[in-house]
Amino acid sequence: MTQTGQECSWAEWTVLLALHALEPEQEAVVAEHAGSCTACRATMREAEETFAAVGEAAAISPPPELRHRILAVVEEEVPPFTPQRTGSGRTARGARPPEPVASRRGLRRWAVAAAAAVLVAGMAGGGIVVAQLDRQRDAATVHADTLDDLLAALAASPHAVLVDRDRHPVAAVVLGDAPRFYDLDLSPPPTGRVWVLWGARGQAMTALAEVPAGAGGVTAGMPVGGLGEYEAYALTQEAVGPPPGRPGEVRASGPVIAATGS
Amino acid sequence: MRRVARARASDADVDAALARQIVENRDREAFDALYGRHAPAVYGIARRVLRDPALAEDVVQEVFLGFWTSPERFDPNRGTLRTWLMMIAHRRSVDAVRRAVARPAVCLDIIDDLGPPVEDAQNAALRRADADLVQHAVAALPADQRQALLLAYWGGHTQAEIAALTGVPIGTVKSRIYTGFQRLRAQLRTAGERAPGGAE
Secondary structure: OOOOOOOOOOHHHHHHHHHOOOOOOHHHHHHHHHHHHHHHHHHHHHHHHHHHHHHHHHOOOOOOHHHHHHHHHHOOOOOOOOOOEEOOOOOOOOOOOOOOOOOHHHHHHHHHHHHHHHHHHHHHHHHOOOHHHHHHOOOOOHHHHHHHHHHHHHHHHOOOEEEEOOEEEOOOOOHHHHHHHHEEOOOOOOOOOOEEEEEEOOOEEEEEEOOOOOOOOOOOOOOOOOOOOOOEEEEEEEOOOOOOOOOOOOEEEEEEEEOOOO | HHHHHHHHHHHHHHHHHHHHHHHOOOOOOHHHHHHHHHHHHHHHHHHHOOOOOHHHHHHHHHHHHHHHOOOOOHHHHHHHHHHHHHHHHHHHHHHHHHHHOOOOOOOOOOOOOOOOOOOOOOOOOHHHHHHHHHHHHHOOHHHHHHHHHHHHHHOOOOOHHHHHHHHHOHHHHHHHHHHHHHHHHHHHHHHHHOOOOOHH
């Protein structure tokens, strides 16, 4: 097995990731971190090797007919990078288009799994991932308690992750019993301007609070009253002073999604 | 040098060569050989998690046809093909068991109910020896750590579900799993070094 050097404060989460024992949203966050953290990549590899050994200890022979079914699909498959079809619809090699002989249920499950993988990939590239957490951890600006608090809150409560135009997550609103606002990576506003959090319901937007930003890391959740009645949240930069009746340019936004964890 | 590690390295070399044949030449014989080498482990994981032979066969199909369709998704720089296939098999199995309306009962002891032996795997004796090492290492874990690890691995439960099942806080589950992993990793290393022929 590979040897691990210094372990990251995310190591426990990384092992849970390797075990597939995280809630979906926790998984997206931890996977993003593990992908960019050298120590966690090593932990991940060690955990996968260790758990693979556990899995292999339970090896049993599958039914011989399964091999035949799978090989039949492979034999019939049109290789994806030799698509030189003739006018008859047959490939240049003469192979027919794939006609899987495996069970329809099995292939349907395969398609569902592929679709799910695409969905997960979409989530990973969208508003839920917080790659900057890793950089902030390295900069010692994220305390483990804050991180645990955020990850647990994302899993346990309805929330919105606010992403900017580049799909970069910059803030989160966690609802539930104790609604809170988290600055994930908001840049400091220009002099004379402040970040304002808005709640959106239908076409109506309501200014909720001026939120601090630019601390350079994930901040502990800031309690904000009246957060729980909106379909989405948005951030704008407004002039210092009483919030305007209408929002300026929306810099980041995200819909409320249900808790997927416990 | 360790006997098991050396055998694993050799296995990894063979797998890497077969994978190259599949990626570069769409070599069906290489795919067949790869299936023969790893299908028992993939099927074993799926059977153990799902407790349903038909569903387990679906997982085997997903894993191997997925590799055939997109072999480039395996990155040899991240680990061995064997480990990658095991990981995918577990992921698919866990996904399937979580979709199931009625989840199977969880067996908490890996030593029980391992099914028939692998009759057609290459190096069957060595693999059996490996399996014995792993089973003893798992059995040597403190009961609470073993329970948390196996509820996650074989039961397909999340840490929150394990907390609910065992009546302990999520943080405790996380700690038990992590400490159990560390112990298991250390015990497997030690067991490999102590195995007959394990040191030169």
